[in-house]
Amino acid sequence: MLGVAGILRPMSEQSNRAVLLLWSPDRPGIVAEVSHFIFTYGGSIVDSNQHYDPVSETFLMRIEWDITAFALPEERIASAFEPIAIKFNMTFRLELSSRTTRMAIMVSKYDHCLYDLLLRNREGETHADICLVLSNHETLSNVAELFDVPFEHVSITKETREVAEEKQRSLLRDYRVDLVVLARYMQILSPTFVADYPNRVINIHHSFLPAFVGARPYHQAYERGVKIIGATSHYVTDDLDQGPIIEQDVTRVSHRDTIRTMVQKGRDLERLVLSRAVKLHLEHRVMAIGNRTVVFE
Amino acid sequence: MLGVAGILRPMSEQSNRAVLLLWSPDRPGIVAEVSHFIFTYGGSIVDSNQHYDPVSETFLMRIEWDITAFALPEERIASAFEPIAIKFNMTFRLELSSRTTRMAIMVSKYDHCLYDLLLRNREGETHADICLVLSNHETLSNVAELFDVPFEHVSITKETREVAEEKQRSLLRDYRVDLVVLARYMQILSPTFVADYPNRVINIHHSFLPAFVGARPYHQAYERGVKIIGATSHYVTDDLDQGPIIEQDVTRVSHRDTIRTMVQKGRDLERLVLSRAVKLHLEHRVMAIGNRTVVFE
Amino acid sequence: MLGVAGILRPMSEQSNRAVLLLWSPDRPGIVAEVSHFIFTYGGSIVDSNQHYDPVSETFLMRIEWDITAFALPEERIASAFEPIAIKFNMTFRLELSSRTTRMAIMVSKYDHCLYDLLLRNREGETHADICLVLSNHETLSNVAELFDVPFEHVSITKETREVAEEKQRSLLRDYRVDLVVLARYMQILSPTFVADYPNRVINIHHSFLPAFVGARPYHQAYERGVKIIGATSHYVTDDLDQGPIIEQDVTRVSHRDTIRTMVQKGRDLERLVLSRAVKLHLEHRVMAIGNRTVVFE
């Protein structure tokens, strides 16, 4: 029999897990059928969440199980599940803890989010394989080096934008990247780039979206005289700062705050919000549905 | 086929729901078996949550389903489920939305939590049958009257404590009370009283427990010079302010706060925290396990 | 000698106080001169705050003192101060605790903010003379009655808007109203109305401004999929939801929240944020500067 303590630690700490994410028109019997499937092959359900989205009339489910004693080899689980998916007209995604997400971090010159992501991953808070730091400046190559992560520099000018992006995409392919994290990367990605990684590019925007879209949000916040500032992490889509929101947080400011101190307070927010969003994504807890997300914490 | 929008509204807004709460030594197959049980009789699962508590080595589950088309009459569901409970060595509780919780509110002289509970219930935020306001003072009888709730006065002195409590218990029985809410009730209940309502007496303590147990917590907080004050809602046990915590919240204070302004800020906390705890209990989202709670929000 | 405890309680609890608010181009010596003025006449400074606003290049100051032993009668303080104001090219406002702010509350059909404002004032958290509840519906007349506050009904239709507003303004004049609080009042005020009460009409908007300006902000928030909702209290200007912000607060939401539960959570925010803004205004702690506020808490 499996040690109980072992069975129930979350995926982030465990290497023998499968997670099934599924989107389906609502039909009675889904939970019963899915849990029966797992039980039949000897899986032990560790976590299970569901949600019905009334806007899109979609049923969403996340189910995580221990596959130590699973009667199917990992590579055959998805195909074994397929008949159920067809029966209920589901879209599904199977994630396995044995396959660590390969993550690239794109940066420009700010280092605070980069440091934060690297430190947390090293300390075991997140479990990504950070395989690349990609930048349009040389500035942060030493940080990448400090953490033994390959650093690639692709400079971008107005004229070279298209070619440069082609090169970036090629690098991301070469490094077999699953997830792109924009850690205060100061360039806008083209629709072509975005299409390569649907709901797999995470950005941090330094405002409480949808307030203060676009450039210099702290300046906008200062001028509007708000009493609270925020940060927002979201998947990148073709519409600037309009993608599905994963996580947000806020902090108080007052008339005593200058733009300079707002930027400082904001840095703490950016770090926390981006790292939480990345962690939730890495644990396969975020399901996009239209322009919103369901986050099974 | 059932209307989808109808199927998935939470219990609080719906009258055709069943909720099963179960505590079990962890065993593979529970989720599959329980969801199969519901599916077999034509139930449609609306919400399902689970948790494994490593301290007590207990698996806890809450599952809510629509019983509109359920093939079993309400009064036979529990007995039909019993064989599964025996098989997995479970403790379980079945709650039905058709049976509204009968709730008594015990107060002394403070009216802010009483008003808050009555207003929220009238506005439909909570769905209790508030059948009694019970007090050791006459002070708040007019509030009860305003909301058409029966008011009973049982005065308490040192000498009459035992007799008085006997009378209180008798009244609670007469009114067939399921849940007792102490809305700043300033007396301590005896173990006998508490034993009548295990995990069914909810108290609000005006501090961030376990800090400032006992009397005059705002005074204690002021003297200690804390920068944040809180409120805690918990089930009442024989140990003063030591029962399982359901909900807590906090707010900032500074050297500018006097005990008077702390009390004012605290009133807002007390209202919010107590009403959230009561709402969670009424929706059968709180499962006690030892001296802690699992809250399936 | 004055009793020390008496000297230093804040204005909200005290009846022998003066508060001077002043706006000035920055010049050395202001603090010294103002504090000397107070000391000369035997005043005892209780609180003093200052701020320099770099955008407008304005120095703002709030100074509160005990006038129990002040050598000038109340009605002569302002004129005695005038020479200093002229010397430093100041704008100033003198407030006296002996003159309680006369406050009107305008409502439509929602009662939660109205109840909250009335209860807090009755409990002594705020010290206004709530002299009028003014509504475009009869719905809430009973609430006003419960608190012994005069209720006036002025119905508004598209055709009668202008006449109706004339009548409202006339009523506010008749009741000698200093401060108008829009407690979820669902009509837009004309520039003429607003001009009568510059920075003396406080509104509560049920979003975290500047996000979700205008109608149905909870619906907008739901559709955008934000993870945090808010409420904003601001002075009313001619631009809808664009006036100087006094106070904001937020609360978490998730995919589990429906518009209905957002509205419920929002009600708590609206109550808290509006009452805090009103309290700050009543204690003369809010100084508008352009479209922002300085709040001396």
Next chain:
Amino acid sequence: MLGVAGILRPMSEQSNRAVLLLWSPDRPGIVAEVSHFIFTYGGSIVDSNQHYDPVSETFLMRIEWDITAFALPEERIASAFEPIAIKFNMTFRLELSSRTTRMAIMVSKYDHCLYDLLLRNREGETHADICLVLSNHETLSNVAELFDVPFEHVSITKETREVAEEKQRSLLRDYRVDLVVLARYMQILSPTFVADYPNRVINIHHSFLPAFVGARPYHQAYERGVKIIGATSHYVTDDLDQGPIIEQDVTRVSHRDTIRTMVQKGRDLERLVLSRAVKLHLEHRVMAIGNRTVVFE
């Protein structure tokens, strides 16, 4: 005339500032006299705060001014002020921005607070001269090296405790340390050590004090089943975890949190709370009064 922008930036960004902190039995005329003193010598007041503490019957004041055009040399300001201090029976402290606080960080093996303090100081959020990292382990010498800060190792065992502490105190003297920050330093300081630095040793305790004093607070929090955890930064006194609190903050936890994830969430709190407390101290905004603090933010 002084440039306005220059006059009003806070001390943290400015090198021509004086800050006067004073404790006094309350007497009318203090504010007038102090501001007159500053004005007489050509100082320009940048910030001024006051508070009356009713428990100790003490008046506290913090006043910050620009000394660019001050008619007194820095070393003579204190003696020039002395007659006023004597007249009002004040205790006072004069701080000058030209004299940067020399700060030592004491650590054991945890690096997260150390990194945080070093990074923020390098980025200009704080303005200390971090002159020493002092540890009872060699572990973090490389971090100190990375930031070019001298590292001293003094190992401690039960037997050598007294000698070791003597050596620590000697090192702190050698480095002319003004402020000692315990960044998760896992040893208790003796009264002798504490007496060297009254209200100049800042500790971070990983709980919401006074809850969970002493060892393993996350374990205590887990066992008690709290729904919120916190961190507390305070001055160190002879009573363990009982010194004057400077800053606290909290974050939500749930039954899903393990001790491991509490520790992770706690690290973020510890970093934020300690760095805020250190920043407040460095800007001379914290005034201890008995076992509490007045924090003039």
